[in-house]
Amino acid sequence: MEIQIAVAKINKYAVSESGDTLEVVERPNGGLSVVLADGQTSGRGAKVISTLVVRKVISLLAEGVRDGAAARAASDYLFTERSGKVSATLNIISVDLQTSTLVITQNNPSPVLIAREAKMECLNSESQPIGTSRNIRPSICEIPLEMGLTVVVYTDGVTHAGERSGKSLDVCTVVDALLEDANPSPQEIADALLAHAVRLDEGRPSDDISVVVLRAMPMTGDAVRRMTVRLPVSPI
Amino acid sequence: MEIQIAVAKINKYAVSESGDTLEVVERPNGGLSVVLADGQTSGRGAKVISTLVVRKVISLLAEGVRDGAAARAASDYLFTERSGKVSATLNIISVDLQTSTLVITQNNPSPVLIAREAKMECLNSESQPIGTSRNIRPSICEIPLEMGLTVVVYTDGVTHAGERSGKSLDVCTVVDALLEDANPSPQEIADALLAHAVRLDEGRPSDDISVVVLRAMPMTGDAVRRMTVRLPVSPI
Numbered sequence: 001m002e003i004q005i006a007v008a009k010i011n012k013y014a015v016s017e018s019g020d021t022l023e024v025v026e027r028p029n030g031g032l033s034v035v036l037a038d039g040q041t042s043g044r045g046a047k048v049i050s051t052l053v054v055r056k057v058i059s060l061l062a063e064g065v066r067d068g069a070a071a072r073a074a075s076d077y078l079f080t081e082r083s084g085k086v087s088a089t090l091n092i093i094s095v096d097l098q099t100s101t102l103v104i105t106q107n108n109p110s111p112v113l114i115a116r117e118a119k120m121e122c123l124n125s126e127s128q129p130i131g132t133s134r135n136i137r138p139s140i141c142e143i144p145l146e147m148g149l150t151v152v153v154y155t156d157g158v159t160h161a162g163e164r165s166g167k168s169l170d171v172c173t174v175v176d177a178l179l180e181d182a183n184p185s186p187q188e189i190a191d192a193l194l195a196h197a198v199r200l201d202e203g204r205p206s207d208d209i210s211v212v213v214l215r216a217m218p219m220t221g222d223a224v225r226r227m228t229v230r231l232p233v234s235p236i
Numbered sequence: 237m238e239i240q241i242a243v244a245k246i247n248k249y250a251v252s253e254s255g256d257t258l259e260v261v262e263r264p265n266g267g268l269s270v271v272l273a274d275g276q277t278s279g280r281g282a283k284v285i286s287t288l289v290v291r292k293v294i295s296l297l298a299e300g301v302r303d304g305a306a307a308r309a310a311s312d313y314l315f316t317e318r319s320g321k322v323s324a325t326l327n328i329i330s331v332d333l334q335t336s337t338l339v340i341t342q343n344n345p346s347p348v349l350i351a352r353e354a355k356m357e358c359l360n361s362e363s364q365p366i367g368t369s370r371n372i373r374p375s376i377c378e379i380p381l382e383m384g385l386t387v388v389v390y391t392d393g394v395t396h397a398g399e400r401s402g403k404s405l406d407v408c409t410v411v412d413a414l415l416e417d418a419n420p421s422p423q424e425i426a427d428a429l430l431a432h433a434v435r436l437d438e439g440r441p442s443d444d445i446s447v448v449v450l451r452a453m454p455m456t457g458d459a460v461r462r463m464t465v466r467l468p469v470s471p472i
Contacts, residue, residue, distance in 0.1 A: 011459075025259060059291075194460060222246075226423065232460070
């Protein structure tokens with residue numbers, strides 16, 4: 001089996017910095033974690049917040065701290081740093097090779113989609129964004145890593161896409177249609193979902209949008225770990 | 237213009253953990269850094285060392301510390317932690333969007349290849365691995381980010397490939413041939429180089445091998461940032 005993870009990420013229209021921050025880190029006991037935070041508002045201020053949250057989480061995960069504890073720590077840290085005045089959403093998706101499970105930690109009202117075999121599930125937990133009070137708890141879900149598992153996580157730029165024109169995006173239906181179609185790669189799913197959202201916003205995203213898709217696929221070929229990153233830069 | 241980065245990484249034959257650690261992080265002032273460390277020996281012990289080094293470097297870079305200072309700090313830290321008894325090689329490749337340059341920081345006797353237009357250069361600096369004494373300096377090279385720039389960085393698993401059978405890999409020639417051929421993606425270059433090394437080791441890599449390739453390519457399509465990760469896992 002191999003785990004494939006894809007990320008697609010675009011800034012709010014005419015804003016040079018994304019308020020969403022995403023990092024992928026190795027777990028000290030095997031596997032990796034994807035950490036995604038969306039800072040309140042957009043631009044430079046939001047970037048500072050989401051960066052602060054993601055850095056805290058990845059440094060704790062790197063020390064072997066459990067995901068839930070890392071999310072609580074990030075919340076208390078943000079609360080202390082910003083006197084409870086600023087919030088951020090946080091998602092941690094961990095491939096834990098020690099337990100052979102996927103651990104999904106949410107402090108984000110946007111749902112997480114989980115598709116197994118032909119069944120699609122929507123983790124629509126009651127979780128709160130972090131940073132605004134003490135004792136904020138993440139919602140945590142642990143599922144076995146099994147072939148065909150697909151997980152889709154996104155920031156609220158997807159949820160709010162099309163609001164300006166009274167439309168909205170049914171993420172479940174889009175992902176379901178993609179999965180029925182063929183055997184799409186995670187990048188195809190992430191790109192399609194992002195493109196849908198941007199289309200609803202008439203080509204001018206009204207918020208930063210990030211989409212993360214993880215799939216457990218049959219092993220194709222060798223035992224090489226691979227990573228690719230594409231970073232568009234303005235003409236210089 | 238867009239920057240594409242690709243990584244290919246394989247473990248030493250019959251060893252479950254790689255002594256090479258690689259992380260990609262966002263830079264606080266724009267751009268990103270790839271940090272690659274190779275811990276002395278292989279397996280669990282080497283992994284602990286390379287992780288310790290990479291963590292130190294990425295946490296400093298995240299705070300805005302310059303690459304050279306981060307490398308020196310990591311060296312002193314490793315020296316102090318392990319009483320100078322353990323060494324590691326370190327490479328930092330940074331896309332700095334503030335200065336529109338690529339900054340290559342080396343504490344690694346393995347050369348770094350830089351191809352611009354039709355010219356191939358081999359950065360064969362006198363840099364020492366970190367951790368074995370005080371005052372170890374990195375060698376630093378800063379070059380403008382320009383179209384067609386290709387940079388190839390690797391750990392000594394590539395340099396030593398084939399030694400068991402008296403063969404060796406001329407990385408320059410391999411990369412040159414690939415670049416002349418067509419317009420290969422960074423992943424194609426990384427995969428080809430890794431495959432060459434594994435072939436010289438008769439399918440059983442005698443050390444952990446990591447290859448990082450960065451290219452500045454013409455912008456293809458949208459302004460979406462993308463990342464994909466492939467993680468092979470043993471059958472569970």
